[in-house]
């Protein structure tokens with residue numbers, strides 16, 4: 442996969458911690474890079490290369506994309522820069538997602554039918570110019586397709602060597618449970634991870650609904666929008682800066698509107714308090730604090746960073762310095778500011794056997 446004239450660039454971890462992706466043997470960097478709204482959309486050409494190169498030089502060797510991102514252009518750009526940069530394929534972890542499709546002519550262009558899973562995956566590989574994907578995600582559940590068909594189709598993709606693992610994104614705990622049930626009934630491979638939104642303002646599903654799934658199947662999360670699209674950086678505290686995500690993407694107009702309303706203003710108040718806590722007690726930024734807080738969660742396998750500039754990658758990786766400083770006292774102060782901790786799931790009948798286990 443390396444251009445003939447290009448020597449291979451060696452990967453070095455450079456202090457990046459790795460975790461297992463859920464119950465699998467795959468080791469993923471605690472921070473990875475994603476391509477939604479940026480790569481192939483607002484960022485094209487050489488600037489993509491600069492972002493990917495900066496990430497790689499800081500130990501990020503995992504890139505997440507999807508067939509639908511920039512209607513396939515995200516995968517095309519990622520495939521192109523990886524070739525141009527001369528990375529060894531085995532040094533990288535590439536994840537992509539099928540469901541939304543890139544065309545909308547035929548009803549089979551989207552969804553999780555066997556047809557779209559297989560054709561969609563093959564098209565992803567073509568755009569990425571790769572022989573295989575490390576993890577293929579079902580970008581959403583599709584309740585119009587029998588679960589057995591979905592699980593068998595992803596197993597076929599794995600058997601063909603087009604992907605090593607499969608995973609889900611924004612599936613309910615019940616749907617993930619059903620996939621595992623079908624997989625174990627037929628001796629098939631179940632999903633290893635869930636790509637979910639998880640940030641200081643979005644907690645119920647990853648911290649409560651999935652609790653039984655973590656316990657039962659060891660599912661890991663590849664977290665998206667850990668900065669709530671940039672809100673947790675504090676950049677929207679005093680309005681919408683030019684060139685920012687909320688200024689650039691017209692479909693964000695509801696988010697922009699909500700920031701002027703009570704709920705949005707309350708979030709901004711909390712971001713201000715978090716910034717103060719970060720500065721006064723940890724000598725850091727709200728950005729690094731928010732990312733470290735997600736990384737600290739034991740169910741997080743990787744936090745996917747979104748970045749429109751190389752400097753954002755560097756700034757965001759300051760979270761690695763903050764992570765060991767998140768003492769119980771700091772965590773408690775964060776909870777006090779957020780005031781949104783999901784209530785613990787209590788067993789309905791019998792009490793837990795070992796109350797000390799969670800300490």
Ligand SMILES: NC(=O)c1ccc[n+]([C@@H]2O[C@H](COP(=O)([O-])OP(=O)(O)OC[C@H]3O[C@@H](n4cnc5c(N)ncnc54)[C@H](OP(=O)(O)O)[C@@H]3O)[C@@H](O)[C@H]2O)c1
Nearest residue numbers: 475476477665666667668669670671685686747748749753
């Ligand atoms: N599975 C799914 O359904 C799903 C959904 C969404 C995303 N994802 C994945 O998750 C990845 C991350 O999601 P996300 O992009 O929403 O993550 P995010 O971290 O919440 O937002 C990233 C955006 O915030 C801004 N930003 C980041 N770091 C900053 C910094 N240090 N200072 C100021 N602004 C900063 C940048 O936008 P601007 O500079 O443009 O303002 C950047 O593009 C995506 O790329 C994608 O791979 C998956």
